[in-house]
């Protein structure tokens with residue numbers, strides 16, 4: 001069994017520009033421990049700030065109520081009782097003590113001898129024991145230490161191993177290791193100290209964090225540090241999503257993790273951190289379960305020839321089939337199946353040709369566009385006639401120094417409704433007016449989760465603007481797209497598609 005310690009709330013917060021509010025720390029800790037089944041979480045560094053102290057207190061109060069207190073860890077410094085006081089008064093019971101794992105760091109940063117440093121650590125460990133605070137030891141810069149000053153690393157561990165210490169944690173602080181020497185150095189530690197528990201803490205400077213985790217486990221390490229979405233100092237830490245898949249699929253080892261919950265956790269951290277997940281990030285990226293090539297989509301219908309073990313359902317995701325230049329009939333068929341539309345071969349060919357044409361013009365086509373493309377290509381407008389929601393009229397005002405106002409008249413199942421609202425922008429005013437109509441009718445309205453605008457390069461102000469809006473409705477995520485020379489009108493077109501989609 002491999003134990004996972006997630007440090008999104010400590011090392012993850014050392015990502016440039018990231019700072020979690022107290023309620024955000026609390027809900028991330030809850031998702032990690034309750035939903036995902038992470039074994040332990042590191043929630044802060046001691047001494048950071050008053051705000052951090054309040055956040056740790058809040059998380060600790062929840063953990064005490066829910067029986068999770070032993071799973072909360074706080075990084076502390078070798079500073080006598082200062083960090084211990086901070087951690088204890090915040091209500092926590094585990095310190096991850098930041099000790100120096102290389103001769104260079106102890107002599108140049110702390111300006112101490114190894115013996116002085118060991119004495120200082122011993123004082124903190126014994127004091128923690130008196131206060132019933134559990135201690136894990138971080139050997140900061142261990143990867144350089146074991147390479148350039150192994151005698152120092154062994155001196156520290158030999159001096160400390162008899163003390164009440166739960167784990168020794170081996171950080172590749174500067175992300176300098178590769179899978180070959182990670183294996184070598186981790187094996188050296190495990191062979192020399194078979195009775196000690198070691199964690200490995202990777203950094204991703206060479207994009208090798210996950211590969212190094214793989215090697216560390218092969219060398220016999222039983223505890224791994226991760227962060228959600230790979231947040232962390234500089235290039236980040238090993239992403240929890242990839243680590244969980246590699247441990248299970250590539251190493252055949254067990255963890256306590258519930259992989260179907262990873263997507264929810266990743267989205268939550270994406271929102272709170274403001275750091276977008278790259279669309280091609282394994283497991284959690286937006287596009288990693290989308291087949292683009294026609295040949296791949298075709299192979300999926302023939303005994304899943306283009307699927308590997310990373311099936312989207314495992315991670316709370318679904319397989320999608322992109323519509324664009326590289327699509328074939330199979331992509332269209334898969335999307336039509338999902339929409340419940342039946343179509344003969346000839347029509348299918350025409351629709352495929354149109355989608356390829358749009359792809360050539362760099363236009364993105366979403367599944368929600370399909371009914372519109374079909375009606376356009378096949379010269380009938382059933383899709384438009386079938387619309388249950390229509391926008392009859394709208395006006396948008398924009399005046400310097402005044403809030404934009406929208407007045408809107410829409411038809412829902414043949415009945416007309418009108419509302420006005422002001423907002424922070426024209427589209428905001430439009431959506432507010434729309435929401436008023438929906439709340440008057442007690443109709444639920446989706447949550448807008450993302451909004452992106454793109455224009456073709458070339459600097460023309462009359463170019464078509466493509467607005468893609470992401471929505472969440474009844475737990476389901478989907479996107480709609482609008483194209484217009486006017487940005488607000490493009491967004492309104494995308495919104496109308498959403499209104500009709502949720503009627504289906």
Ligand SMILES: CC(=O)SCCNC(=O)CCNC(=O)[C@H](O)C(C)(C)COP(=O)(O)OP(=O)(O)OC[C@H]1O[C@@H](n2cnc3c(N)ncnc32)[C@H](O)[C@@H]1OP(=O)(O)O
Pocket residue numbers: 011014045046047048049075077078079098099100109110140173233
């Ligand atoms: C690899 C990592 O990710 S380590 C991450 C550790 N976490 C953090 O640094 C974030 C939280 N840190 C902080 O809020 C601040 O740095 C504080 C409160 C700890 C200290 O702040 P300041 O007093 O302003 O000191 P500053 O940050 O400039 O320098 C750090 C001091 O800590 C000392 N220090 C470094 N490592 C340790 C350690 N493990 N234990 C004790 N002291 C240490 C340094 O030698 C330096 O002391 P000096 O000023 O006498 O030379």
Ligand SMILES: CC(C)C(=O)C(=O)O
Pocket residue numbers: 011075098138139140141171172173174201203
């Ligand atoms: C806290 C420390 C040990 C750390 O994050 C690192 O070294 O990478």
